[in-house]
Amino acid sequence: ETGVTQTPRHLVMGMTNKKSLKCEQHLGHNAMYWYKQSAKKPLELMFVYNFKEQTENNSVPSRFSPECPNSSHLFLHLHTLQPEDSALYLCASSLGTLNSPLHFGNGTRLTVT
Amino acid sequence: GESVGLHLPTLSVQEGDNSIINCAYSNSASDYFIWYKQESGKGPQFIIDIRSNMDKRQGQRVTVLLNKTVKHLSLQIAATQPGDSAVYFCAEGFNDYKLSFGAGTTVTVRA
Numbered sequence: 361e362t363g364v365t366q367t368p369r370h371l372v373m374g375m376t377n378k379k380s381l382k383c384e385q386h387l388g389h390n391a392m393y394w395y396k397q398s399a400k401k402p403l404e405l406m407f408v409y410n411f412k413e414q415t416e417n418n419s420v421p422s423r424f425s426p427e428c429p430n431s432s433h434l435f436l437h438l439h440t441l442q443p444e445d446s447a448l449y450l451c452a453s454s455l456g457t458l459n460s461p462l463h464f465g466n467g468t469r470l471t472v473t
Numbered sequence: 474g475e476s477v478g479l480h481l482p483t484l485s486v487q488e489g490d491n492s493i494i495n496c497a498y499s500n501s502a503s504d505y506f507i508w509y510k511q512e513s514g515k516g517p518q519f520i521i522d523i524r525s526n527m528d529k530r531q532g533q534r535v536t537v538l539l540n541k542t543v544k545h546l547s548l549q550i551a552a553t554q555p556g557d558s559a560v561y562f563c564a565e566g567f568n569d570y571k572l573s574f575g576a577g578t579t580v581t582v583r584a
Contacts, residue, residue: 405572462507464518465516466514466515467515
């Protein structure tokens with residue numbers, strides 16, 4: 361149990377589908393993040409929410425749409441994805457956004473066909 | 474992040490030996506550094522962090538060393554065990570949440 365729970369663990373979707381990834385943290389943290397992890401590449405920051413407010417959108421295409429209804433929950437809505445979007449999507453949380461260690465979930469392995 | 478010159482993508486270690494994983498970071502202004510471990514099928518797991526006002530920090534079986542002069546970070550694992558087999562990432566940060574991650578070193582422990 362990592363304290364950060366992501367569902368589903370695996371997702372296969374076609375390019376015309378709409379799906380959502382869910383993340384929940386049980387650590388009492390105030391900041392939540394979405395990262396993309398592709399093979400042989402460093403982790404890429406996608407979005408940051410601090411106290412439910414989006415503070416970072418790292419030039420992510422609009423086919424990825426985040427939602428943070430409260431400090432414990434984070435969603436990533438997906439639509440009209442491309443095959444190159446296939447990757448491991450990791451959610452993380454931290455107590456604050458200043459030099460606080462990130463605590464990651466186990467990710468959603470996304471395959472776009 | 475990690476520069477190619479000081480980063481070994483793989484490391485093979487005999488069980489019981491000490492492991493040293495190296496990382497070169499790019500921003501001389503970075504003031505926060507962190508090591509993560511990622512096992513197959515799992516997300517990155519926090520190991521240890523260090524701030525730039527320190528040059529060494531110890532945890533349980535792990536030690537992180539920071540050399541700001543040459544922008545080098547290392548993680549030492551004492552008495553390496555089979556459960557230490559994983560990918561290890563370093564990350565650097567400066568005054569905000571935008572941690573910059575390295576590509577990772579895959580550590581394999583030989584029995």
